Amino acid sequence: xxxxxxxxxxxxxxxxxxxxxxxxxxxxxxxxxxxxxxxxxxxxxxxxxxxxxxxxxxxxxxxxxxxxxxxxxxxxxxxxxxxxxxxxxxxxxxxxxxxxxxxxxxxxxxxxxxxxxxxxxxxxxxxxxxxxxxxxxxxxxxxxxxxxxxxxxxxxxxxxxxxxxxxxxxxxxxxxxxxxxxxxxxxxxxxxxxxxxxxxxxxxxxxxxxxxxxxxxxxxxxxxxxxxxxxxxxxxxxxxxxxxxxxxxxxxxxxxxxxxxxxxxx
Numbered sequence: 177x178x179x180x181x182x183x184x185x186x187x188x189x190x191x192x193x194x195x196x197x198x199x200x201x202x203x204x205x206x207x208x209x210x211x212x213x214x215x216x217x218x219x220x221x222x223x224x225x226x227x228x229x230x231x232x233x234x235x236x237x238x239x240x241x242x243x244x245x246x247x248x249x250x251x252x253x254x255x256x257x258x259x260x261x262x263x264x265x266x267x268x269x270x271x272x273x274x275x276x277x278x279x280x281x282x283x284x285x286x287x288x289x290x291x292x293x294x295x296x297x298x299x300x301x302x303x304x305x306x307x308x309x310x311x312x313x314x315x316x317x318x319x320x321x322x323x324x325x326x327x328x329x330x331x332x333x334x335x336x337x338x339x340x341x342x343x344x345x346x347x348x349x350x351x352x353x354x355x356x357x358x359x360x361x362x363x364x365x366x367x368x369x370x371x372x373x374x375x376x377x378x379x380x381x382x383x384x385x386x387x388x389x390x391x392x393x394x395x396x397x398x399x400x401x402x403x404x405x406x407x408x409x410x411x412x413x414x415x416x417x418x419x420x421x422x423x424x425x426x427x428x429x430x431x432x433x434x435x436x437x438x439x440x441x442x
Contacts, residue, residue, distance in 0.1 A: 178254060178292065178293055178298050178300075180215050180217035180224065180226055180254050180293075181224075181226055181230050181232065182230055183215065183226075183230075183254075183292070183360060184228075184360045184361040185213060185215060185228045185256055185360065185361075186256070186290075186358050186359050186360060186361070186362060186363075186365065186366055187228075187361065187362065187363035187366065188208075188351055188363060188366045188367070188368045189363035189364055189366065189367060189368070190367070190368060190373075190375075191364075191367050193332065193335060193352065193367065193369060194332065196352055196367050197330065197331075197332060197335075200330075200354055200355065201330060201355070202328050202329065202330045202355055203328070203329065203330070203335075203352045203353060203354065203355065204304055204305075204308075204326050204327070204328050204352070204353040204354075204355060205326060205327050205328075205329060205334070205335055205338050205350055205351070205352055205353075206289060206324050206325070206326040206350060206351050206353070207324060207325065207342045207345075207347040207348075207349075207350060207351075208342070208347060208348045208349040208350055208351050208368055208369075208370060209258040209260050209267060209287045209324065209347070209348065210260060210267055210268075210347075210348040211258040211259050211260030211261070211267070211287070212227065212233075212258065212259045212260070212438075212439045213227065213228040213256075213257075213258055213439055214226070214227065214233070214237075214256075214257055214258060214259045214286065214439075215227075215228070215254065215255070215256055215292075216244055216248070216253075216254070216255045216257065216286065216288070217253075217254045217255075218244070218245070218248050218250065218251075218252060218253050218254075218255075219251075219252050220251060220252070221245060223241045223244050223245050223248075225237050225241070225244075225259075227438075227439040228439055229439065231439075233439075236275065236276045237259060237276055237284060238276075239276065239278075239284060240259070240284050240285075240286060240320045243286075243318070243319055243320030243321070244286060244320055244321070246316075246318070247315060247316050247317055247318055247319075247320055247321040248314060248315060248316075248321070249314055249315070249316050250294060250295060250314035251295060252293070252294070252295050252296060253291065253293060253294050253295070253314055254291075254292045254293035255288045255290070255291055255292070255311065256288070256289060256290040256291075256292060256358075257286055257287050257288035257289050257290070257324070258286070258287045258289075259284055259285070259286055259287075260284070260285055260287060261278070261282050261283070261284060261285075262282070262283050262284075262285050263279075263281050263282045263283075264281055266346050267346065267347065267348075268282075275438075284320070285320060285321075285322050286320055286321050286322070287321075287322055287323070287324050288311060288315065288321060288323055288324065289308075289311075289323075289324040289326075290304075290307055290308070290311065290358060291307045291308070291310050291311035291314070292307075292358060294310055294314065300357065300358035300360070301357045301358070302357065303355060303356060303357070304353060304354070304355050304356065304358070305328070305355065307358065308326065311323070328355070335350070335352065335369075338350060339369055343371070348370050348372075349368060349369050349370025349371065349372075350368070350369050350370070351366055351367070351368050351369075352366065352367040352368075352369065353365065353366050353367075354366070372419050373419060373420055373421070373423070374417050374418060374419045374420070374434065375397070375398060375400070375417075375418055375420065375423075375428070376397065376415055376416070376417055376418070376437055377395035377396060377397040377398070377400065377402060377415070377416060377418050378395065378396055378397050378413055378414070378415050378416075379393050379394070379395060379410050379411065379412055379413065379414045379415075379416065380394055380395070380396050380412060380413070381393070381394040381412070382394065382410065382412075385405060389407065390405055390406055390407035390408075391405065391406060391407075391408075391409070391410070392404075392405050393405070393406060393410060393416075393433065395416070395418065395431075395433075399425070399426060400426055400427060400428060401426055401427065402418065402427060402428050402431045403431070404418060404431040404432060404433050405433075406433040408433060408436070410433075410436070414436060415436070415437040416433050416434070416435065416436055416437060417433075417434045417435050417436075417437055418431050418432065418433055418434065419431070419432050419434050420432070
């Protein structure tokens, strides 16, 4: 049986939608949930929740452990998905809520989208449709689990229409997926499409701004070296999400730090 703690999840990359369609006979399209990537492992009555970096956050999200135990009807399974905050029936990102501290009218929901292991069998090398079919069979959604809808297509019109509807429903965007195997650690088989262009970078240096209002951060990752200002007090090796206007080979135009990515290894 695969080790959920040390398993490196399939990642979501960036790229050209038309090129992605050209290199795949058909693609799966899903809403992109703005939350925390979470690998849920069930073994008997034991539930563990791991971040994409392998951190055990079961205690942080202990409020949903009972619901996961009841709504995953398989005895043994490893599921990939997102934990997100629902407020007034809308998914809303909140760094405070992501730490397990909810405010009024907020609740945590698990959005599963892939099945990696079932009853003693690793199935992440199986086609995506087979994994999704098996995922549906082992879920009994009630309060905590909300399966992510999807469609399979080979036309740009379908993708654009699905994307438009997702944005109208306050989703972050969409994810396009290769119909083949789940590739641990790879970011070339899944493609994100959203209005806001972002990349995750790591802090490696900082200096105070001349006016004393915040910091100038030196960031790196994915072949990029970027400087961005922020009032956030960030330590070295902290992973942050950065939005930008345009990407160049080693830099970004108008980079802006959006938030800390606590779910990723520093």
